[in-house]
Amino acid sequence: MATSPIMEMPARSPEMADRRFHMAMALAMAFTIVAGFSLHLAMGRSSFAVPPIFHIHAFVSFAWIGLYLAQSILIAGNNAAWHRRLGMVAFGWVPLMVAVGLMLIVTVMQRTGGPFFFDQNQFLFSNPAHLLCFAGLTFAALKVRRHAGWHRRLMLVGFAILTGPGLGRLLPMPLAMPHAWHVNLAIVLIWPAIGMIRDRMVSGRIHPAWLRGIGTLLASQVLADLVAYSDFGIAFTQQFVAGTPGADRPMEAFMPPGMAM
Numbered sequence: 001m002a003t004s005p006i007m008e009m010p011a012r013s014p015e016m017a018d019r020r021f022h023m024a025m026a027l028a029m030a031f032t033i034v035a036g037f038s039l040h041l042a043m044g045r046s047s048f049a050v051p052p053i054f055h056i057h058a059f060v061s062f063a064w065i066g067l068y069l070a071q072s073i074l075i076a077g078n079n080a081a082w083h084r085r086l087g088m089v090a091f092g093w094v095p096l097m098v099a100v101g102l103m104l105i106v107t108v109m110q111r112t113g114g115p116f117f118f119d120q121n122q123f124l125f126s127n128p129a130h131l132l133c134f135a136g137l138t139f140a141a142l143k144v145r146r147h148a149g150w151h152r153r154l155m156l157v158g159f160a161i162l163t164g165p166g167l168g169r170l171l172p173m174p175l176a177m178p179h180a181w182h183v184n185l186a187i188v189l190i191w192p193a194i195g196m197i198r199d200r201m202v203s204g205r206i207h208p209a210w211l212r213g214i215g216t217l218l219a220s221q222v223l224a225d226l227v228a229y230s231d232f233g234i235a236f237t238q239q240f241v242a243g244t245p246g247a248d249r250p251m252e253a254f255m256p257p258g259m260a261m
Contacts (some may be wrong), residue, residue, distance in 0.1 A: 022152045022156060029159055033163055053104050057104045097135070102128060105127045118181050125227050126224040133158075133161060136216065141158065153195060
C-alpha cells in the first residue's frame, strides 16, 4: 500500500519541529486562560451564580480551546487526516464564538459596567473589535490551510487574542490604570513575538504571517479607540448602559471604594 509523503515525514524535520513548537505554544496559551479563570474562582472573585449567558460563553470558549489543542496535538503527531476532518468544525464554531461573545459583552456592560480598571467606552468597543479580529484571522488561516506556514501562524495570533481575559485575571491590572487595556494587549502580543523570535533563530527570517496577524490586531485596536473616545463613542456608551446597573459606575477606569493596592 502506498504511503503518503506526509506520513513519511522524518520526526526531526524542520516541518515537524515547527508543528511541535506550535503545539507547545497552544498548550502554554490554553494553560494561561485556564489558570486565569481558575485563580479568580478560587479567590472568590468569580461565581457560578451568574446569568446563563456566562455559562454558555464558558462552554463555547473552552470547547474552542479544546479544539485548538486537539488540532495542534494531532498535527504534531503527524495525524493529518484527523486534523483535516476535525478542522471543519471551526467553520461553524467561530461564528458561534462571535455571537456568544457579543451577547456576553452586552450582559456585562449592563450588569456591572465592565471591569473597573477599564474605561467603559474602551471596553465596549474594543471587545467586539478583538472578537471580529479573532474571527477574521481564524477564517484567513482556514482559507490558506494548504499553506502550513501561514495557516498555523495566523491561527496562533487569532488564539492569542483569546488569552487576554486570562492574562487580565492573572496580572494586577488596577496598577496599570488608566492604560490597563493597552498593557494587556501588549502582553498578549508576547505570544506571536515568541514565534517571530523562533522563526528568526531557526530560518533567519520572520514569516510574514506574523506581521499580517499583529498588524491586523493593532489596526483593530486603533480603530476601536478612535470610535470609543469620539463624541459618538462616549454618547453611545452612555446610552448603552442608561437605566441599567452598569450606569452606576464612572465611565473612566476607577478604584472602587475601600479597595487598596
